Amino acid sequence: MLTLAIETTCDETAACVLRDGRIVSEAVYSQIALHRRYSGVVPELASRAHLEKINHVLRAALEGAGIGLPAGGKKFKKVFDAVAFSRGPGLPGAILVGRVAAQTAAKVFGAPLIGVNHLEGHLLACEFRKGRADARLKFPLAALIVSGGHTELWRAAGYGAYELLGRTRDDAAGEAFDKVARLLGLGYPGGPEVERLALKAGAKRPAFPRPFMDGGLDFSFSGLKTAVAYYLRDNPRPGAAARAAVCAAFQEAVADTLAAKAALACRKYGLRTAAAGGGVSANSLLRARMERACAEAGARAVFSEKKYCTDNAAMIALAAQRRLESGRGLRHSAEVDPDLEIESWKVGDADS
Ligand code: KG4
Numbered sequence: 001m002l003t004l005a006i007e008t009t010c011d012e013t014a015a016c017v018l019r020d021g022r023i024v025s026e027a028v029y030s031q032i033a034l035h036r037r038y039s040g041v042v043p044e045l046a047s048r049a050h051l052e053k054i055n056h057v058l059r060a061a062l063e064g065a066g067i068g069l070p071a072g073g074k075k076f077k078k079v080f081d082a083v084a085f086s087r088g089p090g091l092p093g094a095i096l097v098g099r100v101a102a103q104t105a106a107k108v109f110g111a112p113l114i115g116v117n118h119l120e121g122h123l124l125a126c127e128f129r130k131g132r133a134d135a136r137l138k139f140p141l142a143a144l145i146v147s148g149g150h151t152e153l154w155r156a157a158g159y160g161a162y163e164l165l166g167r168t169r170d171d172a173a174g175e176a177f178d179k180v181a182r183l184l185g186l187g188y189p190g191g192p193e194v195e196r197l198a199l200k201a202g203a204k205r206p207a208f209p210r211p212f213m214d215g216g217l218d219f220s221f222s223g224l225k226t227a228v229a230y231y232l233r234d235n236p237r238p239g240a241a242a243r244a245a246v247c248a249a250f251q252e253a254v255a256d257t258l259a260a261k262a263a264l265a266c267r268k269y270g271l272r273t274a275a276a277g278g279g280v281s282a283n284s285l286l287r288a289r290m291e292r293a294c295a296e297a298g299a300r301a302v303f304s305e306k307k308y309c310t311d312n313a314a315m316i317a318l319a320a321q322r323r324l325e326s327g328r329g330l331r332h333s334a335e336v337d338p339d340l341e342i343e344s345w346k347v348g349d350a351d352s
Pocket residue numbers: 010146147148149150173174175177178189190191192195278279280281282283284309310311
């Protein structure tokens with residue numbers, strides 16, 4: 001099964017050719033340098049940059065797989081079993097660029113178009129090991145999706161069978177990392193910067209609250225961010241050591257909260273696996289805390305290789321492939337939906 005996938009929901013323009021779960025070629029253009037001076041993603045700039053780069057990225061992925069574009073308006077029949085793209089959630093204009101490119105590619109190659117939920121992609125990215133989707137997820141599991149725009153906890157009974165257990169009521173975990181990095185005058189994206197600086201912290205650290213530890217499965221990170229802002233107001237002009245201490249204390253509060261909720265979901269629903277996906281799941285402290293908390297709950301924590309934690313097109317191609325394997329790939333919407341909720345495409349969906 002050969003799939004072409006496109007990812008443009010935020011600040012990476014990415015394309016991938018996947019054959020039977022093996023990555024044949026990938027191309028990505030990162031917009032990080034473009035957004036860095038604004039300390040965050042500027043939606044209009046993102047859409048324009050996607051538009052400028054998508055053809056180049058698509059062509060690079062195709063060429064990497066040894067697939068040329070048909071000349072003179074001719075169609076290639078049956079090159080791809082599907083062309084997939086992230087249909088949401090994400091930035092409306094950015095997603096639209098990916099959708100138009102995917103739709104065009106689907107027409108050119110005579111392949112069906114599949115709209116994938118970007119967050120489902122983040123979960124399935126856990127299956128990649130050295131370019132192959134060999135590390136199959138063991139369902140049922142708790143899925144912790146932690147990205148720049150989302151923090152959600154799901155119960156997953158199988159591929160395409162998802163139930164939302166909890167979500168953030170305000171800031172996403174990645175957003176909190178980015179905002180705290182900005183308060184400290186660090187670069188963008190903030191997560192890796194905070195993680196790097198935290199490594200230099202000594203034992204003396206400020207005490208920040210562990211947000212929302214009331215036994216529910218929702219999250220809240222804006223209070224923690226405010227606690228950091230107040231601390232910096234009361235302790236102005238921090239030196240390198242003080243900034244490192246703030247990073248370490250903040251990171252610990254986020255990691256402990258996320259780990260505790262993932263473990264709680266495992267306990268509550270008798271799940272033996274907790275899988276984390278999305279940019280924040282690249283964080284080493286989160287991984288360590290989640291492994292420990294889940295082990296105490298009788299569950300194994302699994303993660304994707306760090307490269308596939310952040311946005312990529314391989315995860316979108318894999319999500320489409322898993323859907324096609326189930327025989328339910330083509331009955332699904334391929335419309336852009338910036339606010340797309342996690343959806344169970346397996347349950348109650350007729351076979352095509
Ligand atoms: O999944 P992703 O690439 O894009 C979205 O779908 O949003 O996630 C990006 C987010 C950013 O907020 C970034 O600061 C955060 O993931 N991030 C991290 C780390 N690497 C990326 N947060 C904490 N620790 C990291 N190592």
